[in-house]
Amino acid sequence: MADTKVLVFCEVQRGRFKKGSLEALSEAKRIVGKAGGGSVVAVAVGNGVGDIAGELKAYGPDRVIVCAPDWLEGYNGEAHGRIVAEIAKSEAPTAILVTATLDGKDLAPRVAAALGVTIATDCTAIDSDGDGRLSVVRPVYAGKAYATIKIADTPQVVSLRPNSVPVAEAEGAAAVETVEPSFGAGDLRYTVKAVNAAKTEKADLTEADRVVSGGRGLKGPEHFSILEELAETIGATVGASRAVVDAGWRPHADQIGQTGKTIAPTLYLGFGISGAIQHLAGMSTSKCIVAVNKDPEAPIFKAADYGIVGDLFEVVPALTEELKKLQADG
Amino acid sequence: MKVVVCCKRVPPTDARIKVASDGSGIDEEGVQFVLNPYDEFAVEEAVKLKEAGKAEEVIVVGVGPADTAAVLKNALAMGADRAVLVKDDAGYRDPLSIARALADAIGAEEGVGLVLCGRQSVDQQSLAVGPMLATIAGMGCVMDVVKVEVGDGTASVHREAEGRSEDIEVKLPAVLTAQRGLNEPRYAKLKEILKAKKKPFAEREFDFGEPRATIEKLSPPPERQAGKIVGDGPGAVPELVKLLRDEAKVL
Numbered sequence: 359m360a361d362t363k364v365l366v367f368c369e370v371q372r373g374r375f376k377k378g379s380l381e382a383l384s385e386a387k388r389i390v391g392k393a394g395g396g397s398v399v400a401v402a403v404g405n406g407v408g409d410i411a412g413e414l415k416a417y418g419p420d421r422v423i424v425c426a427p428d429w430l431e432g433y434n435g436e437a438h439g440r441i442v443a444e445i446a447k448s449e450a451p452t453a454i455l456v457t458a459t460l461d462g463k464d465l466a467p468r469v470a471a472a473l474g475v476t477i478a479t480d481c482t483a484i485d486s487d488g489d490g491r492l493s494v495v496r497p498v499y500a501g502k503a504y505a506t507i508k509i510a511d512t513p514q515v516v517s518l519r520p521n522s523v524p525v526a527e528a529e530g531a532a533a534v535e536t537v538e539p540s541f542g543a544g545d546l547r548y549t550v551k552a553v554n555a556a557k558t559e560k561a562d563l564t565e566a567d568r569v570v571s572g573g574r575g576l577k578g579p580e581h582f583s584i585l586e587e588l589a590e591t592i593g594a595t596v597g598a599s600r601a602v603v604d605a606g607w608r609p610h611a612d613q614i615g616q617t618g619k620t621i622a623p624t625l626y627l628g629f630g631i632s633g634a635i636q637h638l639a640g641m642s643t644s645k646c647i648v649a650v651n652k653d654p655e656a657p658i659f660k661a662a663d664y665g666i667v668g669d670l671f672e673v674v675p676a677l678t679e680e681l682k683k684l685q686a687d688g
Numbered sequence: 689m690k691v692v693v694c695c696k697r698v699p700p701t702d703a704r705i706k707v708a709s710d711g712s713g714i715d716e717e718g719v720q721f722v723l724n725p726y727d728e729f730a731v732e733e734a735v736k737l738k739e740a741g742k743a744e745e746v747i748v749v750g751v752g753p754a755d756t757a758a759v760l761k762n763a764l765a766m767g768a769d770r771a772v773l774v775k776d777d778a779g780y781r782d783p784l785s786i787a788r789a790l791a792d793a794i795g796a797e798e799g800v801g802l803v804l805c806g807r808q809s810v811d812q813q814s815l816a817v818g819p820m821l822a823t824i825a826g827m828g829c830v831m832d833v834v835k836v837e838v839g840d841g842t843a844s845v846h847r848e849a850e851g852r853s854e855d856i857e858v859k860l861p862a863v864l865t866a867q868r869g870l871n872e873p874r875y876a877k878l879k880e881i882l883k884a885k886k887k888p889f890a891e892r893e894f895d896f897g898e899p900r901a902t903i904e905k906l907s908p909p910p911e912r913q914a915g916k917i918v919g920d921g922p923g924a925v926p927e928l929v930k931l932l933r934d935e936a937k938v939l
């Protein structure tokens with residue numbers, strides 16, 4: 359239907375749009391296409407986003423709306439939430455898509471509640487009909503079941519797990535429009551006093567296309583250097599099991615699983631991880647899973663596409679070498 | 689001030705979950721529900737605030753069927769003062785409906801300075817109820833909190849975000865969602881468990897209205913094709929790399 363209108367919040371980190379937001383934009387184009395018409399509105403928020411908003415045009419939105427008050431440096435859930443809700447109120451979209459990064463998970467419920475509608479979070483698939491109405495799939499009970507959910511409210515607010523749908527470039531005629539918020543910094547109930555950013559250019563764990571993950575089999579924090587070298591070779595981000603985090607070998611931010619991060623990379627390589635149900639809950643939607651464990655009975659092999667039974671201290675260096683060779687051969 | 693903690697009952701994380709044959713929900717037969725682990729952090733923090741003289745009363749609120757009472761009693765045994773159960777037998781409820789019911793129960797209390805939630809339930813993992821509740825109640829909300837210091841009319845909190853952590857000052861009343869690392873929840877002692885049985889326990893009703901979202905289908909996870917063991921030890925590495933490149937096409 360021509361009045362299908364999908365608003366996509368496009369998240370910025372370190373001066374770049376998140377890949378997950380481009381995925382959401384691409385999905386919005388598909389929804390509008392299936393509805394036989396309608397429009398996609400991209401929204402970007404924060405001081406300075408006007409400078410990069412033009413980059414969004416490559417993904418085909420019909421319009422790009424920027425709200426860039428100079429007092430809004432970085433992410434503030436309350437400010438971002440109120441701004442996106444104000445834009446949504448005036449645009450009256452039929453659906454709102456947000457990427458389910460940590461900031462996206464923080465933002466989307468605030469926007470939905472401000473609009474008086476419910477939400478489906480961290481969805482792994484979206485289906486839509488000729489009227490542009492969505493039905494979404496979200497893993498529940500730690501991936502032990504998949505729920506297909508239909509939201510009756512309008513707009514239908516959905517957050518989409520990163521790496522769940524492909525990015526597609528598309529033609530768009532978008533001009534960048536600018537709006538101002540109705541409130542100022544002094545109206546906020548919370549202020550960010552200090553931000554301690556991790557000093558890394560690596561993709562965040564939840565968005566990484568490749569993840570190298572280590573468990574208790576690593577035997578100590580110092581041995582993670584071999585995983586880091588492997589990760590460096592293939593441009594992967596390093597993650598860990600909870601046992602390793604609990605032991606203090608890795609920071610909590612690195613934990614993958616039911617009580618850590620949920621990831622869906624193209625390639626997950628797990629070393630010295632037994633594959634407890636709570637760990638699998640965080641990575642079982644990865645596209646290709648590789649496990650290396652010295653115990654042939656380790657449950658991770660049941661979840662893996664490929665496994666090697668062996669000592670990780672021998673396998674990891676050999677794998678790093680082989681991958682370097684592959685890259686040298688082009 | 690009073691502190692409210694929102695408590696949900698969930699299956700233990702290692703429970704075997706069977707989808708009911710009609711696809712409407714899970715088969716609850718034999719599932720021993722527990723207090724959501726993140727809500728334990730929230731209860732612990734509230735009780736600590738009371739012990740430190742910063743809170744005068746800790747109230748735990750849960751929405752769910754009658755057996756939610758058991759997890760609320762766990763929270764009482766950890767040191768909360770009284771419990772409120774909003775009875776709801778609907779099974780699936782969307783996060784906004786849960787947040788509205790909680791906001792309604794909290795609105796009935798006077799002098800609430802702080803509402804603590806878990807960052808997520810471990811069964812549905814929406815990470816939505818806390819911020820929705822705050823928005824409805826007109827309170828500020830900080831998610832994924834690992835440290836809280838309550839001051840005069842404000843709280844200083846430390847939160848974890850993606851690739852960064854933040855120091856935040858939030859006006860009270862506010863909703864905070866608890867992340868792991870906030871504290872180590874205590875085990876309730878037998879004496880406390882017995883005492884909890886005598887603590888005030890109230891029930892409330894809430895008119896949820898029409899469902900805002902419906903589960904069309906609940907299915908078991910898609911079957912993964914059985915994986916293959918490529919081989920033993922480092923000798924299997926060249927074959928693995930070949931498979932990743934040519935078969936899985938991920939290199």
Ligand SMILES: Cc1cc2nc3c(=O)[nH]c(=O)nc-3n(C[C@@H](O)[C@H](O)[C@H](O)COP(=O)(O)OP(=O)(O)OC[C@H]3O[C@@H](n4cnc5c(N)ncnc54)[C@H](O)[C@@H]3O)c2cc1C
Pocket residue numbers: 498505693694695696697712713714724726727749750751752753778779780781782783786790804805806807808809810811812813814815816817818903906
């Ligand atoms: C297929 C399906 C079937 C379901 N069947 C049932 C069922 O039979 N019985 C049932 O009880 N639920 C059922 N639910 C759960 C559903 O109603 C959720 O409780 C609701 O959507 C809230 O989302 P969440 O648990 O993901 O909250 P999150 O946003 O992840 O929770 C965050 C925090 O909010 C608070 N919170 C969340 N829910 C409650 C609550 N109910 N009471 C108090 N505090 C709360 C807690 O502090 C929690 O840590 C079902 C869900 C699905 C998808």
Ligand SMILES: Cc1cc2nc3c(=O)[nH]c(=O)nc-3n(C[C@H](O)[C@H](O)[C@H](O)COP(=O)(O)OP(=O)(O)OC[C@H]3O[C@@H](n4cnc5c(N)ncnc54)[C@H](O)[C@@H]3O)c2cc1C
Pocket residue numbers: 572573574575576598599600601602613614615616617618619629630631632633634635636637640650651652653656668669670671701725
């Ligand atoms: C409420 C709750 C929530 C949880 N949430 C999470 C979560 O979010 N994420 C998570 O990961 N866990 C979680 N857990 C913990 C989970 O149950 C497991 O304890 C944990 O995942 C185990 O970590 P591991 O695989 O590193 O260690 P282990 O289970 O000890 O496994 C180590 C493995 O390394 C192998 N190994 C040893 N040496 C070598 C070697 N030289 N070469 C190759 N292999 C070797 C061993 O054969 C073994 O399989 C949770 C648990 C609970 C109760």
